[in-house]
Amino acid sequence: MTYDVIIIGAGVTGAAVARELSRYNVEVCVLDKEEDVCCGTSKANSAIIHAGYDAEPESNMAKMNVRGNYMMDQLCKDLDVPFKRNGSLVVCVHEEMLPGLKELYDKGVKNGVPGMKLLNREEALAMEPNLSENVQGALYAETAGIICPFKLNIAMAENANVNGVDFRFNTRVEKITKGEDGLWHLRTNNGEYKTRYVVNAAGVYADVFHNMVSEEKIHIIERRGEYYLLDRTVGDHVSHTIFPQPNKFGKGVLVAPTVHGNLLVGPTAIDQDDKDATNTTQFGMDQITAKASENVKNLPLRSVITSFSGLRAHEDNQEFILGEVKDAPGFIDCAGIESPGLSSSPAIGEYIGNLLRDMMKLTEKENWIATRKDVLDPKKLSLEERNVLIKKNPAYGQIICRCESVTEGEILDAIHRPLGARSLDGIKRRTRAGMGRCQAGFCSPRVMDILARELGLPLTEITKSGGKSQIVLEHSKEVAE
Template sequence: MMEEKKMYDVVIIGAGVSGTASARALSAYDLKICVVEKAEDVCCGTSKANSAIVHAGYDAKPGSLMAKLNVRGNKMMPQVVKDLDVPFNPCGSLVVCREEEDEGLLQELYDQGIANGVEGLKILNKEEAHAKEPNLADDVKAALWAPSAGVICPFLLNIAYAENACENGAEFRFDTEVQEIERIDGGYRLITDSGLLETKVVVNAAGVHADQFHNMVSGNPIHITPRRGDYCLLDKTAGNLVSRTIFQLPGKYGKGVLVSPTVHGNIIVGPTAIEQEDRESTATTREGLDQVITKSAMSVKNIPMRQVITSFAGLRAHEDGGEFIIEELKDAKGFVDCAGIESPGLASSPAVGEYVKDIVVNILHPSEKADYKSTRRGILDPKTLSAEEQDALIRENPAYGNIICRCEKVTEGEILDAIHRPLGARSLDGVKRRTRAGMGRCQSGFCSPRTMEILARELDMNMSEITKCGKGSGLIVGKNKEI
C-alpha cells in the first residue's frame, strides 16, 4: 500500500509522452513530482501505438494551440533527440493529390502551413513528386513537400523523457490506477487502487481517460471519443519502398492512411480512424485492416503486403472540439488539463511539456535546480560500433557477444541494460520497447523464452511471474508434466 497523505507539489496522471515530457520539464525545478500510471510501465497507451511521425505543422488551423505547439515541438525536436539520445530521421513528408480538382486543397494546406510558421513548404508537380518518390501511385498529380517533417521512435522518446525526469528526482508509481479525485485544502486528494496521494497541483495527462478526471473536478465537462487506428508493419526487406512519409489529403477524421519508413528500417502503413466507445480495446479488425490495405494503394503502388510481420491498433484521444486543451481550470484552481492530445501529439510533445511547465511554475513559483541534468544516454547498440569496437566491448562484457533476438540482433548486454537502467524493464514488452527484442520477423516467437529467463534471473523472480505487459498477461500457466 502507498503511504497515505504524502503531499506532493505535482502529481501527473499518465506516463505517455505528454505526461513524461511534462515531468521532464518540471524536474528542472525544486518540486516534489510524482507520475502515476495505471499500467506497469511508461508508454502503454496512445504513445506506444501511433504513426511515429514528427509532423511539420501545416494541418492544424492557424491560431490554434495545436498549430502553435506542433510547429514549436517540431523545431525543438532535433535538440531534444540529441540531448536524450533518441533515433530520429528528418526525412520530410509528401501530401499527395490524385485529382486535379483537389489541387486547391493542397494550396490550402500550404497556406495554412505558411500561416503557422512551417518552413520550406513547396507544392510539387507530378514530375517533381515522382522524382522524389518513384513508387508513388501513377495517378498522383501533385504533392505538398514538407522538409521539416520526420520519423522517430515513439517508445524510445517516451522512455527517454521518463528516465531523464527520474534521474532529476521525479517519482514514478506504476500499477496505480486513479479512481477518484477530491478537493482538499491546498490541493487535491487522489484515491487510487494502491492508496491515497495528496498534491498541490494535478496535471491530467490521462489520454483517452482525461475527460473522466476533468469532469470529477469541473462543472464544465469535456468529452473524449477514442478513435482506433489500425496499422500494418512490414518487414525490413520492404524498407526501400519509400524514403519519406507519404500522406493523403486529410479528411474529416484526420490525415488518412499513410505509408512511411520507420527509424528502424521497416515500413508502416495506416492508420484508420474508427470511433468507438471502448476506451481500452485495441484489437485490430478485418474491416480496419482492409481499409489500410485498400487506401494505402491510392498513394503508393506495389506495397508488398505479403511482407507484413504484424498488425496493431492504437487509440487517439479526440476531444469534441478537435483541439489540445492545456490549461489550469477556471473552476478548479491547481488542476491542469493536458487533454485531447491526439495527432500531432508526438511531434508536439517537447512543446507540450514546456507549456505545462510554464503553467505549473506560474502556480507554484518554484526555484530552478542548480544541478538539473538535461541529457541522458540511451541503451548502447553494438550494431552502431565498428568491428574493432564491438570486439573490445565483448572482451570487456561477454554479454554483448550473446545474441538473444536473432531477427533484430539484440544482445544479452542490451537486455541487461534495459532491465537495470532507471525505470528499467519488468516485462517482455518493456524489454521489447527498449531494445527491439521481439520486434523482428518472428515477432518474439524464438527469443521470448530466453528473454524471460534473463528477466527472471535479474529480477530474482520465478519464470511464472514474468508477464508480457503487466497484470493479467502471464505467459506460463502451468507445467506440461502436470497438464
C-alpha cells in the same frame, strides 16, 4: 503520500511535463495504471513528426506542433533518441482537388512552417517513383520527420526520474476530490495521494478525470487506428512519409519508412466507446490496403510482419485542451492530445512546465541533468570497438534476438537502468528484442529467463505487458505430479 505536483499518465505528454518540471526544486510524482511508461497511445501511433501545416492557425494544435517540431533535434540529441527528418508529401490524386494542396500550404505559412513547396506531378514522381500513376501534385514539407515513439517517451521519463521525479506504476486513479486542507486527494488502488497541483495527461481517460472536478464537461472519443508493419527488406519502398489529402477524420492512411528501417502503413479512423479496445479487424486491414494503394503503387503487403492498433484521444472540438481548469484551481489539463500529439509533446511539456513554474514560483536546480544515454547498441560500434566491449562484458557477445541482433548485454541494460523493464514488452520497447520478422517467436523464452533471473521472480510471474498477461501459468512437472 503528499507531493507538490502529481501527473496522471506516463505517456509521451506526461513524460514531457515530468522532464520539464524536473528542472525545478519541486516534488513531483507520475501515476500510471499500467506497468511501465509508454503503454497507451504513445506505444501505438504513426511514429512521425509532423511539420505543422494541417492544424488550424492560432490553435493550440498548430502552436504546439510547430514549436515541438523545432525542439525535436536538440531534444533527441540530448536524450539519445533515433530521429530523422525525412520530409513528407501530401499527395493529390484527383485534379479537381489540387486547390486543396494550396490551402494546406497557405495554412502552413500562417502556422510558421518553413521549407514547404508545392510540387507538380513530375516533381512528385521524381522524389518518390512509387507514388500512384494518378498523382496530380503534392505538398512537400522538409521539416517532417520519423522517430522512435517508445524511445522518446522512455527517454524523457528516465531523464525525469534521474532528476528526482517519482514514478508509481500499476496505480490506477479512481477518484479525485478537493480536501478541506486545500490539497487534491487522489484515491487509487494503491492508497491515497495528496498534491497541490494535478496535471491531467491521461490520454483517452483525460475527460473522465476532468469531469470529476469541473462543471464544464469535456468529451473525448476513442478513435481507433489500425496499422500494418512491414519487414525491413521493403523499408525503402518510399523514402518520405506519404499522406493523402486530410479529411475530417484526420490525416488519412499514410505510408512511411521507420527510423528502424521498416515500412509502416496506416492508420484507420474508427470511433468507438471503449477506452481499452485495441483489437485489429479484417475490416480495418482491408481499409488500410485500399486507401494506401490509392497513393502508393505496388505496396509489398506480402511482407507484413505484424498488425496493431492504438487509440487517439479525439476531443469534440479537435483541439488540445491545455491549462488550468477555470472552476478547479490547481487542476491542469493536457487533454485531447491526439495527432500531432507526439510531435507536440516537447512543446506541451515546456508550456505546462512554464505555467507551473510561474504559478508555484519555482526555482531552478543547480545540478539538473539535461542528457541521457540510450541502451548501448553494439551494432553501432566498429568491429574493433565491439570486440573490446565483448571482452570486457561477454554478455554483449550473446545474441538473444536473432531477427534484430539484440544481445543479452542490451537486455540487462534495459532491466537495470532507471525505470527498467519488467516485462517482455518493456524489453521490446527498449531494445527491439521481439520486433523482428518472427515477432518474438524465437527469443521470448530466453528473454523470460533473463527477466526472471535478474528480477528474482519465478517464470510464472513474468508477463508480456503486466497485469494478468503471464506466459507461463504453471509448471508442467508439478501438474503431472
